[in-house]
Amino acid sequence: KHKTYRLPAGQCPVFGKGITIVNSTKSFLDPVATGENKIKSGGFASPEATEKISPLSIDVLRSQYKDVQELRGLNDISLCAKHASSFRLSSDANSEYRHSAVYDTNNNMCYILYISAQENMGPRYCDKNASNEDTMFCFKPEKSEKFQSLAYLSKNLRNDWEEYCPRKNLGNSKFGLWVDGNCEEIPTTVSFEAESLLECNQIVFEASxxxxxxxxxxxxxxxxxxxxxxxxxxxxxxxxxxxxxxxxxxxxxx
Structure with a gap:
């Protein structure tokens, strides 16, 4: 409320999530285009700067923050989120705007996202024709096999997410809704056919x-x-x- 921007704000990592750019062959983890470069020559990640801040390996981050007491005991994913959210807007030091991040568990790399937008689809705002490199990106959030090693992180990631954010299926559990201050069982459920856990995850993600x-x-x-x-x-x-x-x-x- 009363902000001129919107940001992902979840307190849990979103595993297996990435942003698919529909009208470009670039990955959203590629650095954003700068200067005279065409818009679609880049992705969504932080561009090169005088001081390299992204992407950085977890080993580099641990060395960089070794003297910061409150960051020493954090797990890799939490440290990545803290690193990304430590940078403020040069034009407004008091702004609450913070960058989102992506952690790749395959190569232990932390990416700061320069663009945190989640979706831009439809004929009014994007052109699916990839040949024009100066039109706006068409993109959408997805859970797919190509993103299975990624964790999408917001500035609000809780340090104890491993305890409070289930990563695996919950057995013998029911999900509920808050109704007048009480947690009540969801009255109806819908079943879908899925041939794999990945497909099930995709269905749930898209239905959210x-x-x-x-x-x-x-x-x-x-x-x-x-x-x-x-x-x-x-x-x-x-x-x-x-x-x-x-x-x-x-x-x-x-």
Whole structure:
């Protein structure tokens, strides 16, 4: 609330999550394009700087923070998150904005994300044609095999996540909802066929609720919206052509 930005804010690592760039061959872990470079010549990670801050191996991070008492006992993933969130905006030292991070458990590397956006899809804001390197990225969050070694981290990652954030399946457990201060069993469940744990994880991830479900648009062009809106006598759809959802700062509120 009262912020001009939105950031991932989960207190647990999201294992196996990455960002798929639809209209580029670049990985989101590649450094972001800078200067005169084309937008799509880079990814989402922090660019090269005078002092190398990303990506860094966990050994380098441990050496770098060896004299910082509160960071000595942290596990690798927590240390990566702390490293990323230690950098402030040069233009506003009092800002609460902090960078997200990704830790690769295969090579023990910590990446600071320069771009923390999660999704940009639909005909209004992105062009799936990859040939134009100066158009905006089309991208979406995914859990897939290519991301299985990654852990996506926010500035709010709790230091004791290993105890409070289950990483494996919970046996003999039920999930609940808070209702008037009480934890009640979820009344209904839906079953899906899955041939593997990875596929099951993908289904659950994609079915998870959005934090801003009311501002996402249908996958229609402006022309298609005008035609469909006129046909269905839908004034709201026609209005969205001229005043798109998310205008007037509505995307800042839940």
């Amino acid at each position: 609720p959005s934090d801003q479900p009311k501002i996402y648009e249908e996958e229609l062009s402006d022309y298609e919206k005008l035609i469909k809106g006129a046909k269905d006598n839908n004034a709201e759809m026609i209005g969205n052509v001229f005043f798109p959802k998310g205008a007037f700062k509505t995307d800042k509120y839940k």
